[in-house]
Amino acid sequence: MNSFNKRTAVRIALVSALLAALASPVAWLVTYKRTEDGTVWLALDESRRLLHHFGAITLSGMDADDKARKAADALAGGLFDIAEIYNQEGVKLAQAMTEEGKAIEEQLPSHVRPIYRAGFHERFRLEDKRWVLRVFVPLRGAADTDRITGYFEGVRVVPTWQREQMRANALSAALMVGFASLVCGTAIYPVVVRLSTDNERKAREILDSHLSMMEALGRAVAMRDSDTGAHNFRVAWIAARIGERLGLRDRAMQSLIVGSFLHDVGKISIPDAILLKPGKLDAEESKIMHTHVAHGEEIVSGIGWLKDAHAVVAAHHEKWDGSGYPRKLSGEAIPLAARIFAVADVFDALSSKRPYKEPMSFETTMSILAADTGSHFDPHVMAAFRAIAREVFNRLGQCNEEDVRRLLEERVRFHFGI
Structure with missing residues (x-):
């Protein structure tokens, strides 16, 4: 398993575990609440059925107390441990309790006379850790569903077996959700790896084609400029070494390498009579030669993936003191990539053999x-280069064009992630 696959596996595992850790408690709570609500609604339905059976819905008339008492007696000992029935004014008409209800009555919180219009329930824990459900039900006659005729309040001590069943159901749901999260992560991993591998392969193919085009442009310029083409490889490699010394990474380093390799791409537009003139250029010819910077900017700006080369192409003839061209930029107004390239370019021009000169020591x-x-x-750039200058000089002194091409290819593949 390569490093990417390991990172992907770890990340998917962490995400799956996090989802399981977050979703499982939620599933537990939701399932537990639904089970509890089911118990409450069962109690409510049963209480309504019995109240109807004993005629304790409409609590009026001489026999209201008797009906309420019979209904309370029937409800207590069934689903409820305490059953209380009130008339529409909130006066208690009847109360019935089981032995367990009598034992817990004093632990129940007191409440005011019932005046609620909608049913609800409460749950709380007793001193002995048992759970209690308390339901509040407004009673309405069948003929007039909006008018409240009385109130029923019931207390149920949830038995141990029912609590355990509720917890078991909730735990099962939580485990299923957690397991599903982990299974999904396991199923997703090979899909992500495959897609990433395909994307990486396509990215490498595209990048290889871009670099091949970049090399073709550089060679075209070098051939017109009576050079072997090794100059472009050398200055790009030297610039990359300086950039590494200065801590450049990722996009900044990629821009430096491409820009350094294509720094003179604008010379393609310069007439041969000027570009290949063996002697010194006159003022008008120099003016035309200087236009290669603007032409180079136009070339790299028109090709999307080459736009990162713009900084070096546009400013590689600027000087730290502002005496360069074409914009007479100075100091840190000159892009760092161009300042790095300036050192690499002059170093290579002086220390390498050219058709018109021998190399300097x-x-x-x-x-x-x-x-x-x-x-x-730039003094800062020079300080960084000075630390590696001897190593660079010795290394290039042993290289032919193919060797320096391999040196640059090594840095390109490293910084472009190929």
């Missing part, structure tokens, strides 16, 4: 860079 190259630090180069 490490000491001479670094002395020139040091002299231009604070005017051309």
Whole structure:
């Protein structure tokens, strides 16, 4: 199992466990409440049936007390341990209790004369930990359902077996919900892994095609500029090493690498007479040459995945003191990627062999860079590069174009996650 699959498995397991931990108590509470409500509604239905049977719904007339007493006696000892019946003024007409009801009566909270218009129930725990349900039922005559004719109040001590059954039902529901959460997580894992693998493969294919196009553009520029193409690989690799030293990661590092590789892409639009002129350019020719920056911006801005190269392409000729072009930016107004590239570009130009020059020594190259630090180069970037400059010089001195291509490919695959 690779690292991604392990992370996915751990995350799905954690989410499944969290869902089970959250959903199970909720399922327990909901099931327990429903079971309790079922008990209450059963008691209410039974009480209404018996009250109707004994004619204790309409509590008026000379025999109202007798009807109420008979109904209370029937209700006590059945579903209720205490049964009380009141008339419509809230005066108690009858009360009946079982032995258990007598034992708990003093522990029940007292209440005012009944005046409620809708039925409800309460539940509370006795001193001996037993649960008690207390129901309150307004009585209405069949002919006039809106007029209250009396009240029934019943108390039921929930027996141990019923409490255990309620808890068992609630626990079963909680366990089922928790188990379902874990099973869903287990079922989802292979689907997520497969989709992620497919997405990763497609992303690699797309990225490989993008990098191939990037390399083709870089080679096209290098061929027009009488270079071997190794320059683009070297400066992109050097810039990546400096960026790593400065702590760049992810998108910032990707932008630095692509921008460094395509820094001169705008030279494609420069006429050969100027681009390949062996001597020094005159003022008008220099002006045209400088337009390669604007042309490069247009090229990378028109291709979505290359837009991250814009910072280097647009500002790779700016200088720390503001004397560069095309916008004469200075200091930290110059994008960091462009400031990093400036050091990498000049270092490579001085220390590598070109068709028109021999390479300079490490000491001479670094002395020139040091002299231009604070005017051309960002001192902070130079400080980071100075720590790795000797290693970079020695490594590149042993590489041909194919070797440096592999060096850059290694950093590309690392920072692009291929």
